[in-house]
Amino acid sequence: MDFVKKHRNLLGAGVIAAAIIAIGIGAYFTNREAPVFVEYAAFLEAMGEGRIASVQLNDGATLRFTFAESEATYTTNNPRRADFKEALLLAGINVTETTTAGVDFIALGVTVVLIGIVIFMVQRRSGAAMAKNGLNPVAVGIGEEAEAFPCNFESVAGNAEAKESVSDIVDYLRTPERFAKYGARMPRGILLHGKPGTGKTLMARAMAGEAGVPFYAVSGSDFVQMYVGVGAARVRELFAKAREHGKGVIFIDEIDALGKKRSDGANGNDEREQTLNALLTEMQGFSDTSGIVVVAATNRPDTLDEALLRPGRFDRRVEVGLPDINARKQILNLHAVNKPLAKDIDIEKLARDTVFFSGAMLEGLLNDAAINASRRNGESISNGDISAAYYTALAGAEKKDRTHRHQREREVTAYHESGHALAATLVNPENRVTKVTIIPSTGGAGGFCVTIPPERMYHTRRELEQQIIVNFAGRAAEELHFGTENITTGASNDIEKATDTILQYVTRYGFGSGLLDRSKLEEKTAIAEECNALAEKLYAQTRELLQKNYPALENLAGQLLAKETLDSEEIAEVIAQSPPCPYR
């Protein structure tokens, strides 16, 4: 290709001259008007939109096709892929086949020259140029723009923390100049992560709506089924379009389809890598006053390539969580606005019964109920309509015994997390337990407990022990309430953390026996024995602590089951109002 690059102009001129001659000869012999050539990318775009009526397949370099909206015949580059015909048929396109066997040399000459032209065009084209160079009768529409309906933070129920963490970006979108004046660098990319249907798209849309800037949406998976080079060109096009309008939010759903970790061994997917690189390059190219922000969404943040998360890329991560009971109530109320609900419908109860429903599921539930009501021509949406929709939704979920299983799981999670929260509060009053919840996050945990330890340069030996006790308290609470036989796998992450701390305690900090960096010594068994003894001692302390405060554990778990999420004040209040255990 080097030769081609260096002598591009010369080659180009030669190719064009040859093309003109060849097309002349071709036209002379075929005695037909030469059909207009359409870029292959544009052909695919039109195919995706169902606008191709028929295709004449052959094994030549180009193929002929017609659009649904006109009689004229066009040509495009022939991909000559084995599965191309099937793709066409599946898209409902009328396919005829002609063989080129026995074509004369002139036809062959024309073909060769056409390939030359295509190569030349491919060399020349850049994404933006492609849309504008007039060669392309089909406008390549990409990215939907802001819809008619207004969407702002009020359209997103719950998720107060997520809203809070993107609010400065909204300010930036409104007045990028103000931030630039102070030399502030705003994040160019924000990664929203959370389970499907939790409202990531909605949140991105709301950011654009709040700031009053256009919204462009694409999905990572749109890019990967394409042919090499097309995805990258589309990315450039998308950004060019956004830049034309000045400010905007570019939303990329399912970013993991593009930015998956490169698994070692397997050689990378060229198309994906090219597209990803194009994306990163475009993001790097923003000036600080551009007012364009890229928001990406994924439900698998752990699978993303590190390259995506580096500073200046998607360096702000915001979790969009499943709704807790209050948020579920809000979502239901939000989507009930235009629906005539019967008076006896209890949204509060429905919110309570829809644990682990995502926002999308709640919306679907009300919609199904509305469909049920309209089917039977009812006056309004009745409790019966809702409960039918509710059971359909449950059946649609993976397991039919979902609610049942979930009830038990919720209890286990409530005790487990209460154990962490209680131990953290009791072992050290300086620990701040800011939140405890039994609503799962993308991390996959059943629930979680956020503890902020006091910030210090050095930690005392007792502080490390306290940390381990807090880690162990989830398991200990399960054991105390449900019995040794019924402890669960839910503590694996805690055990991993405790193991790390214990190992450091013994080997690195010299808190165990001996003042040596024992990680450098060959005494694995001795270290393991010491770690084990320490773990056992601390686990016993954990159990004792929780036993002494068993009423507080019960109350916390009970409150968690009722409210699903407790903040620091609520936690402190429950603990303060619980008596110490009278029996132990």
Ligand code: ADP
């Ligand atoms: P995701 O992008 O996380 O998969 P979406 O944003 O596509 O989820 O959510 C689908 C629909 O579910 C939304 O259009 C909205 O109607 C509803 N929904 C989800 N979460 C919420 C929420 N927090 N508040 C209001 N509606 C929500």
Ligand code: ZN
């Ligand atoms: Zn835990």
